[in-house]
Amino acid sequence: MIQLLPESALRKVTAVAAAAMVLALAGCADMAGIDSHAKLRDADSLGLSQAQPAAAAAVPAIPAVESQWWLAFGDAQLDALVNQAIEGNPNLQVARARLARAQASAMIAESALKPQLNGSLDLTRQKFSDTYIYPAPLGGSVQETGTLQLNGSWELDFFGKNRSALDTAIGAANAAAADQEAARVLLASNVARSYFQWARLSGQLAVAQRTLAQRQETLALVRDRVSAGLDTRLELRQSEGGLPQARQQIEALNEQVEITRHALEAWVAHPNATQSLTAPALADIKPIALQPTIPADLLGRRADIAAARWRVEAATRDVANARTQFYPNINLVAFAGFQSIGFSNLMKSDSQQWGVGPAIRLPIFEAGKLRANLRGKAADLDAAIESYNATVLDAVRDVADQVASAQSIGRQQVEQRDAQAAAESAYDIAVQRYRAGLGNYLNVLTAETTVLAQRAQAVDLAARALDTQVALARALGGGYQPSVETAALSSASTHP
Known part of the structure; x- marks a missing residue:
């Protein structure tokens, strides 16, 4: 005799059987075997330590770069130009707009939790x-x-899908905030470097004008000697040929000055911004202290590295979100x-x-869509990690290069000053001997060539020293600090 179950019990059995069947079918959506394989590089793997210098220390150390590092140069014109650029440069405004967009996306993701x-x-x-x-x-x-x-x-949100989506959006917003800071540091360094290029060209222009005046004096001396029958027209023609050459060099430098000023005006987004400014002089710009070693905390000082690290964090959360799609x-x-x-x-x-x-x-059969999505997110995470590693490696190289250049330029300047002093002395002696009839004009020309080369090199080395200081300040992060918005978003990520 067959005894039938009551209707209520039958419904319960049916519901349990249906649930069991659904869960069994859900096993078809399997995420096994899909993982990220890239590994983040740490300070030890990069050879960064407190005790390992990039090169022999030749300049005083500073603990960190200030956020307004350009103020240390003591040039009011430079300060005003950098401030103008930060306020009005379109590229920086684009970075700010991207940050606002990323923050809005985080707010949208947060709304899904409510x-x-x-x-x-x-x-x-x-x-x-x-x-x-x-x-x-x-x-x-x-x-x-x-x-x-x-x-x-x-x-x-039992399985954390919306939580991981919010974390992904917060990571992207933090990366955008760091990108904005990286753009600010790069913009300030470009303004400073263009300003110092203007100073270098002004210094070279002063050398060229001094050369022209010197050659005019020499021409007057040669004419007197030719009139006295002490020299021939050969020496006169040689002396006359130096004047158009000096004037041509002055004109070429004036062209470069104009081009550099135009570049500065483009950085500050203000046409004719340099018209009211005085050409900067290298001697009036104060050098700033440099960092003689690669700091172990370099990874936290650069906005581009912080942005890359936040992208890794966002990609990690995105992988977690892709896993929750299986539930x-x-x-x-x-x-x-x-x-x-x-x-x-x-x-x-x-x-x-x-x-x-x-x-x-509940996903039961998605024809491989969920696994493909997870595989794609894992690949994105690998790419983000390797991009971070590449950024870190480039940052370490950048700092090492700038430190090496700064120290080498310092040593070159010492040698160059000695060489210029010797060349100036030799030139004075050659002119005196020529004036007294004890030497020929060829000796004067030879000595003058050496002097001019040393004067130009002195200007170039002084400008390179300033340019390297700017590059090193940028390489060390430019005083980057996480913004208030980034801190707020990070807090939201850890405190739901």
């Missing part, structure tokens, strides 16, 4: 079918239908409002309706 409520009003004039589910007299008639309703939902999506939904046939009945108490209950969605 209950949602919206209202709807639908008013329709409709002909009902004669052959559908509606019997006469409704079937075949034309009626007005209305629905006024509030709809609410709250996704219960059920559980929503609590509810609605309440009015629905009627005939607009005049819409607001009557008899037209009220409401409903509440859970809504569950």
Whole structure:
């Protein structure tokens, strides 16, 4: 004899069997074997330590670079130009807009963690079918239908899908904030380097003008000697040939000065910004202290490295989000409002309706879409990690190069000053011997060539020293500090 189960028990068994079948089918959405394989480089793997110098110390150390490092040069014109650039440069404004966009995306992601409520009003004039589910007299008639309703939902984030999406958006926003700071540091360094290039050209122009005056004096001396019969027209023509050469060099330098000023005006986004400025003099610009070693905390001082690290964090959270796609999506939904046939009945108490209950969605067979998505996110994470590693390696090289250049330039300047002093002395002696008739004009020309080369080199080395100081300040992070917005977003990420 077969005993049938009660109807209520049968329903329970059926529900349990259905749930078991769903869970079994869900096993088809398998995420096994899909992982990121790239590894982040740390300070030890890069050879960074407190005890390891980049080169022999030749300049005093400073503990960190100030955020407004350009003030240390003591040039009010430079300070004003950098401030103008930070306020108005379009590229920096683009970086700020990208940050605002990324922050808005984080706010959108955060809203998914909270209950949602919206209202709807639908008013329709409709002909009902004669052959559908509606019997006469409704079937075949034309009626007005209305629905006024509030709809609410709250996704219960049991598996962390929305939480990981928010963390991804916060990582992207933090990366955008660091990118903005990197753009600010780069902009300030470009303004300073262009300004010092203007100073270098001004110094070279002063050398060229001094050369022209010197050659005019020499020409007058040669003419006197030719008139006295002590020299021939050969020496006269040689002396005359030096003047157009000096004037041509002055003109070429004036052209470069104009081009450099135009570049400065482009950086500060203000045409004619340099018209009211005085040409800078290298001697009036104070050198700043340099860092003689690569600091172990370099990874935290550069905005580009911070941005790359935040992109790794965002990609990591994105992988976590892709994993949560394999799990059920559980929503609590509810609605309440009015629905009627005939607009005049819409607001009557008899037209009220409401409903509440859970809504569950579970991936069963996605034809490999979820695994492909996870594999793609893992590849994005590998790319972000390797991009970070490349940024770190380039930063270490950049700092090492600038330190080596700064120390070498210092040593070169010492030697160059000695060489210039010797060349100036030799030139004075050659002119005196020529004036006294004890030497020929060829000796004067030879000595002058050496002097001119040393004067030009002195200007170039002084400008290179300043340029290297700017490059090193940028390489050491330019005083980067996480912005207030970044700190707030990070706090939101760790405190839901």
